Amino acid sequence: MTVVVTGAAGFIGMHVAERLLNEGQAVIGIDSFNAYYDPALKRLRARRLATHGGFRMIEADIADPALMSAIVRDHGIRQVIHLAAQAGVRYSIDNPFAYERSNLAGHLSILEACRHGGVEHLVYASSSSVYGDRPLDGRGFREDDPAVSPVSLYAATKRSCELLSHSYASLYGFPQSGLRFFTVYGPMGRPDMAYFGFTEKIMRGDPIEVYGEGRMARDFTYVDDIVDGILGVLVNPPTAGGHEIYNIGDSRPVGLMEMIDLLEKALGREAIKIMRPMQPGDVTATYADISKLHALTGYQPKVELADGLPRFVDWWRTWNGGAAGRP
Template sequence: MTILITGVAGFVGSQVARALLARGERVVGIDNFSPYYDPVLKFARVKPLRDNKAFTFLEVDIADREPMLTLAEQHPEVDRIIHLAAQPGVRQSVTDPYVYVQTNVMGHLVVLELARRLSRLKHFVYASSSSVYGANSRLPFRAADRVDHPVSVYAATKRSGELMTETYVHLHKLRATGLRYFTVYGPWGRPDMSPYIFAKAIQEGRPIKLYHLGFAKRDFSYVDDIVAGTLAVLDKPAQEPGHRLYNLGAADSEEIVHIIELFEKALGKKAVVELRPGEPGDMLETAADITETRRDFGWTPKVAVEEGIPKFVEWFKAYNGL
């Protein structure tokens, strides 16, 4: 059978596709190469996938209804969906909200419409975000916590996706699982995320802006762990139609200043730091409670930041010819 992956040129999507192909699955991948960041990185991620005969690539925007819904006729063999396509970025969602609603709300709706048209579909897995926890103050965040107070448009759109999925499960008897990812990093990571920004700034001797006056903390999750968790969930759909939500994170909130120290060590250079107050939409701290994820899927993260950041830096230097 075949797995459909949306956002297959993305950071997580490309590595999920690679892992599925490596274990002998057939994959249909779609992406629209959004210019939110340099598409050259996206093309580079997809290139080795396209060399595999078990991989089919389609350039499609998930919010474009007609080509998306025709996939049900073109690929009726699809029996699982991993929906990872999204417009990322918390801060930009505050200044340019329209594209977030178009991609993350309308796009999610279209993918759900496709899902209900696939007669062989066994499992619909999609990426949510730790951002949905918003103004919640109790840590670590639990999947069962109320998430009524998002603090960014991005977070609101990801919560909208969760609610729409709940409705489609009720109406169309889908088996769906949402995964709240926590700050994924590692090789092939996005250039708009803090690990890439830190590495580039330190390498070039430019200042790093540390928000929340340097007191911010994040649950940094290594990409290989996230891929393993995503596949563990994919392979274990609920026995009955229903909608489940789980956290995928390292379950260890790291001080940003410690992360920068690890980058300094890996790069052999000191960072120049500028302390800034928090910006609208920023969360001060994130931390995942993964008790239920461990219990239900036997998954646990393995790569600590002390190991993962040097691996990221090794890729960063090779990719940029340093």
């Protein structure tokens, strides 16, 4: 059976597609290779996937409903993992229409393709940012917490995707699972994320800007754990008409200063830190309660930040050394 993975040239999409291919599944990847961050990294990921015989990449914009429907219909697709999106909280402040196209029109286009194509399970990416700004009070955020209040435009579009999916599941009956990912990191990660940007600056000897005066905390989740969660959900669809939301996180939030400390150790260099206030759209903390996913799949995160960051750094040294043609 062929699985469609949208955003397959992206960070998480590449890791998901690769795991499926290693398990012997055929995968069709869809990605627009947009220039939100270095497209050379997306090309590198796509080349890695292309070394697997069962992989095919279609370079296309998901916000093209006719094309998405044709792909799903013509290949008899029954499972879709929809990860393509315009990511990034800060970028959304100045570029709202990129989010409208990829996250709203794009999600709708995938929903229409699944509805008309007879897809049996749509698994799609949501985000911990939908929970909004809440302090760490000793317990993780739960999927059924009543106050879900996004503060950034990015988060608002992700919450909108959940609502669109909910209505499509109940109107048209095809099962869907929305996954709220918590700060995903790892090899081949995203250059726009803090741990990646800090790495580049620390190694160049440039200062790093530490937002929220360093008092933020994030539930950093290693990419292999995210893949475990996604594929565990994929084979456990809700019943017809069902729409379920699951957190996928590490469930051990780490303070920003501790993350920088671990990064300095992995890099063997000290950072020059400039403390800055919180940025608009940012939240103080994230913390996943993963009991719902654990009950469904036995999900248990395996890689803590102290082990995962050195794995990222090992990869980054090869990437920075010119693996993708960079100086």
